[in-house]
Amino acid sequence: MKxxxxxxxxxxxxxxxxxxxxxxxxxxxxxxxxxxxxxxFASACVIILMLILLISKKIQEKNK
Structure with a gap:
């Protein structure tokens, strides 16, 4: 996924x-x-959303 x-x-x-x-x-x-x-605008939205997803995955792995 990464x-x-x-x-x-x-x-x-x-x-x-x-x-x-x-x-x-x-x-x-x-x-x-x-x-x-x-x-x-669409490309910038994709970049921002993917960075948010990466950060949330890191937080999720840290809490396990």
């Missing part, structure tokens, strides 16, 4: 970087930039 979580974090980080390069800072509300913003 390796699966780390692989999801790695994939989400890659997608985050990919979507940052697709942003057009001159026109953030253009169609392609909107898609990139949604991708950035």
């Amino acid at each position: 390796y699966f979580i780390y692989s999801l974090i790695t994939i989400a980080t890659g997608l985050l970087i990919f979507n940052i390069f697709h942003l057009d800072f001159n026109d953030l509300f253009e169609e392609e930039s909107k898609t990139a913003l949604v991708g950035i």
Whole structure:
């Protein structure tokens, strides 16, 4: 499970970087930039949720 979580974090980080390069800072509300913003937000959510899951697993193992 730990390796699966780390692989999801790695994939989400890659997608985050990919979507940052697709942003057009001159026109953030253009169609392609909107898609990139949604991708950035989704990738950030995945990273945060996976880190929370890792921390909760560590706490759970510590309490056993």
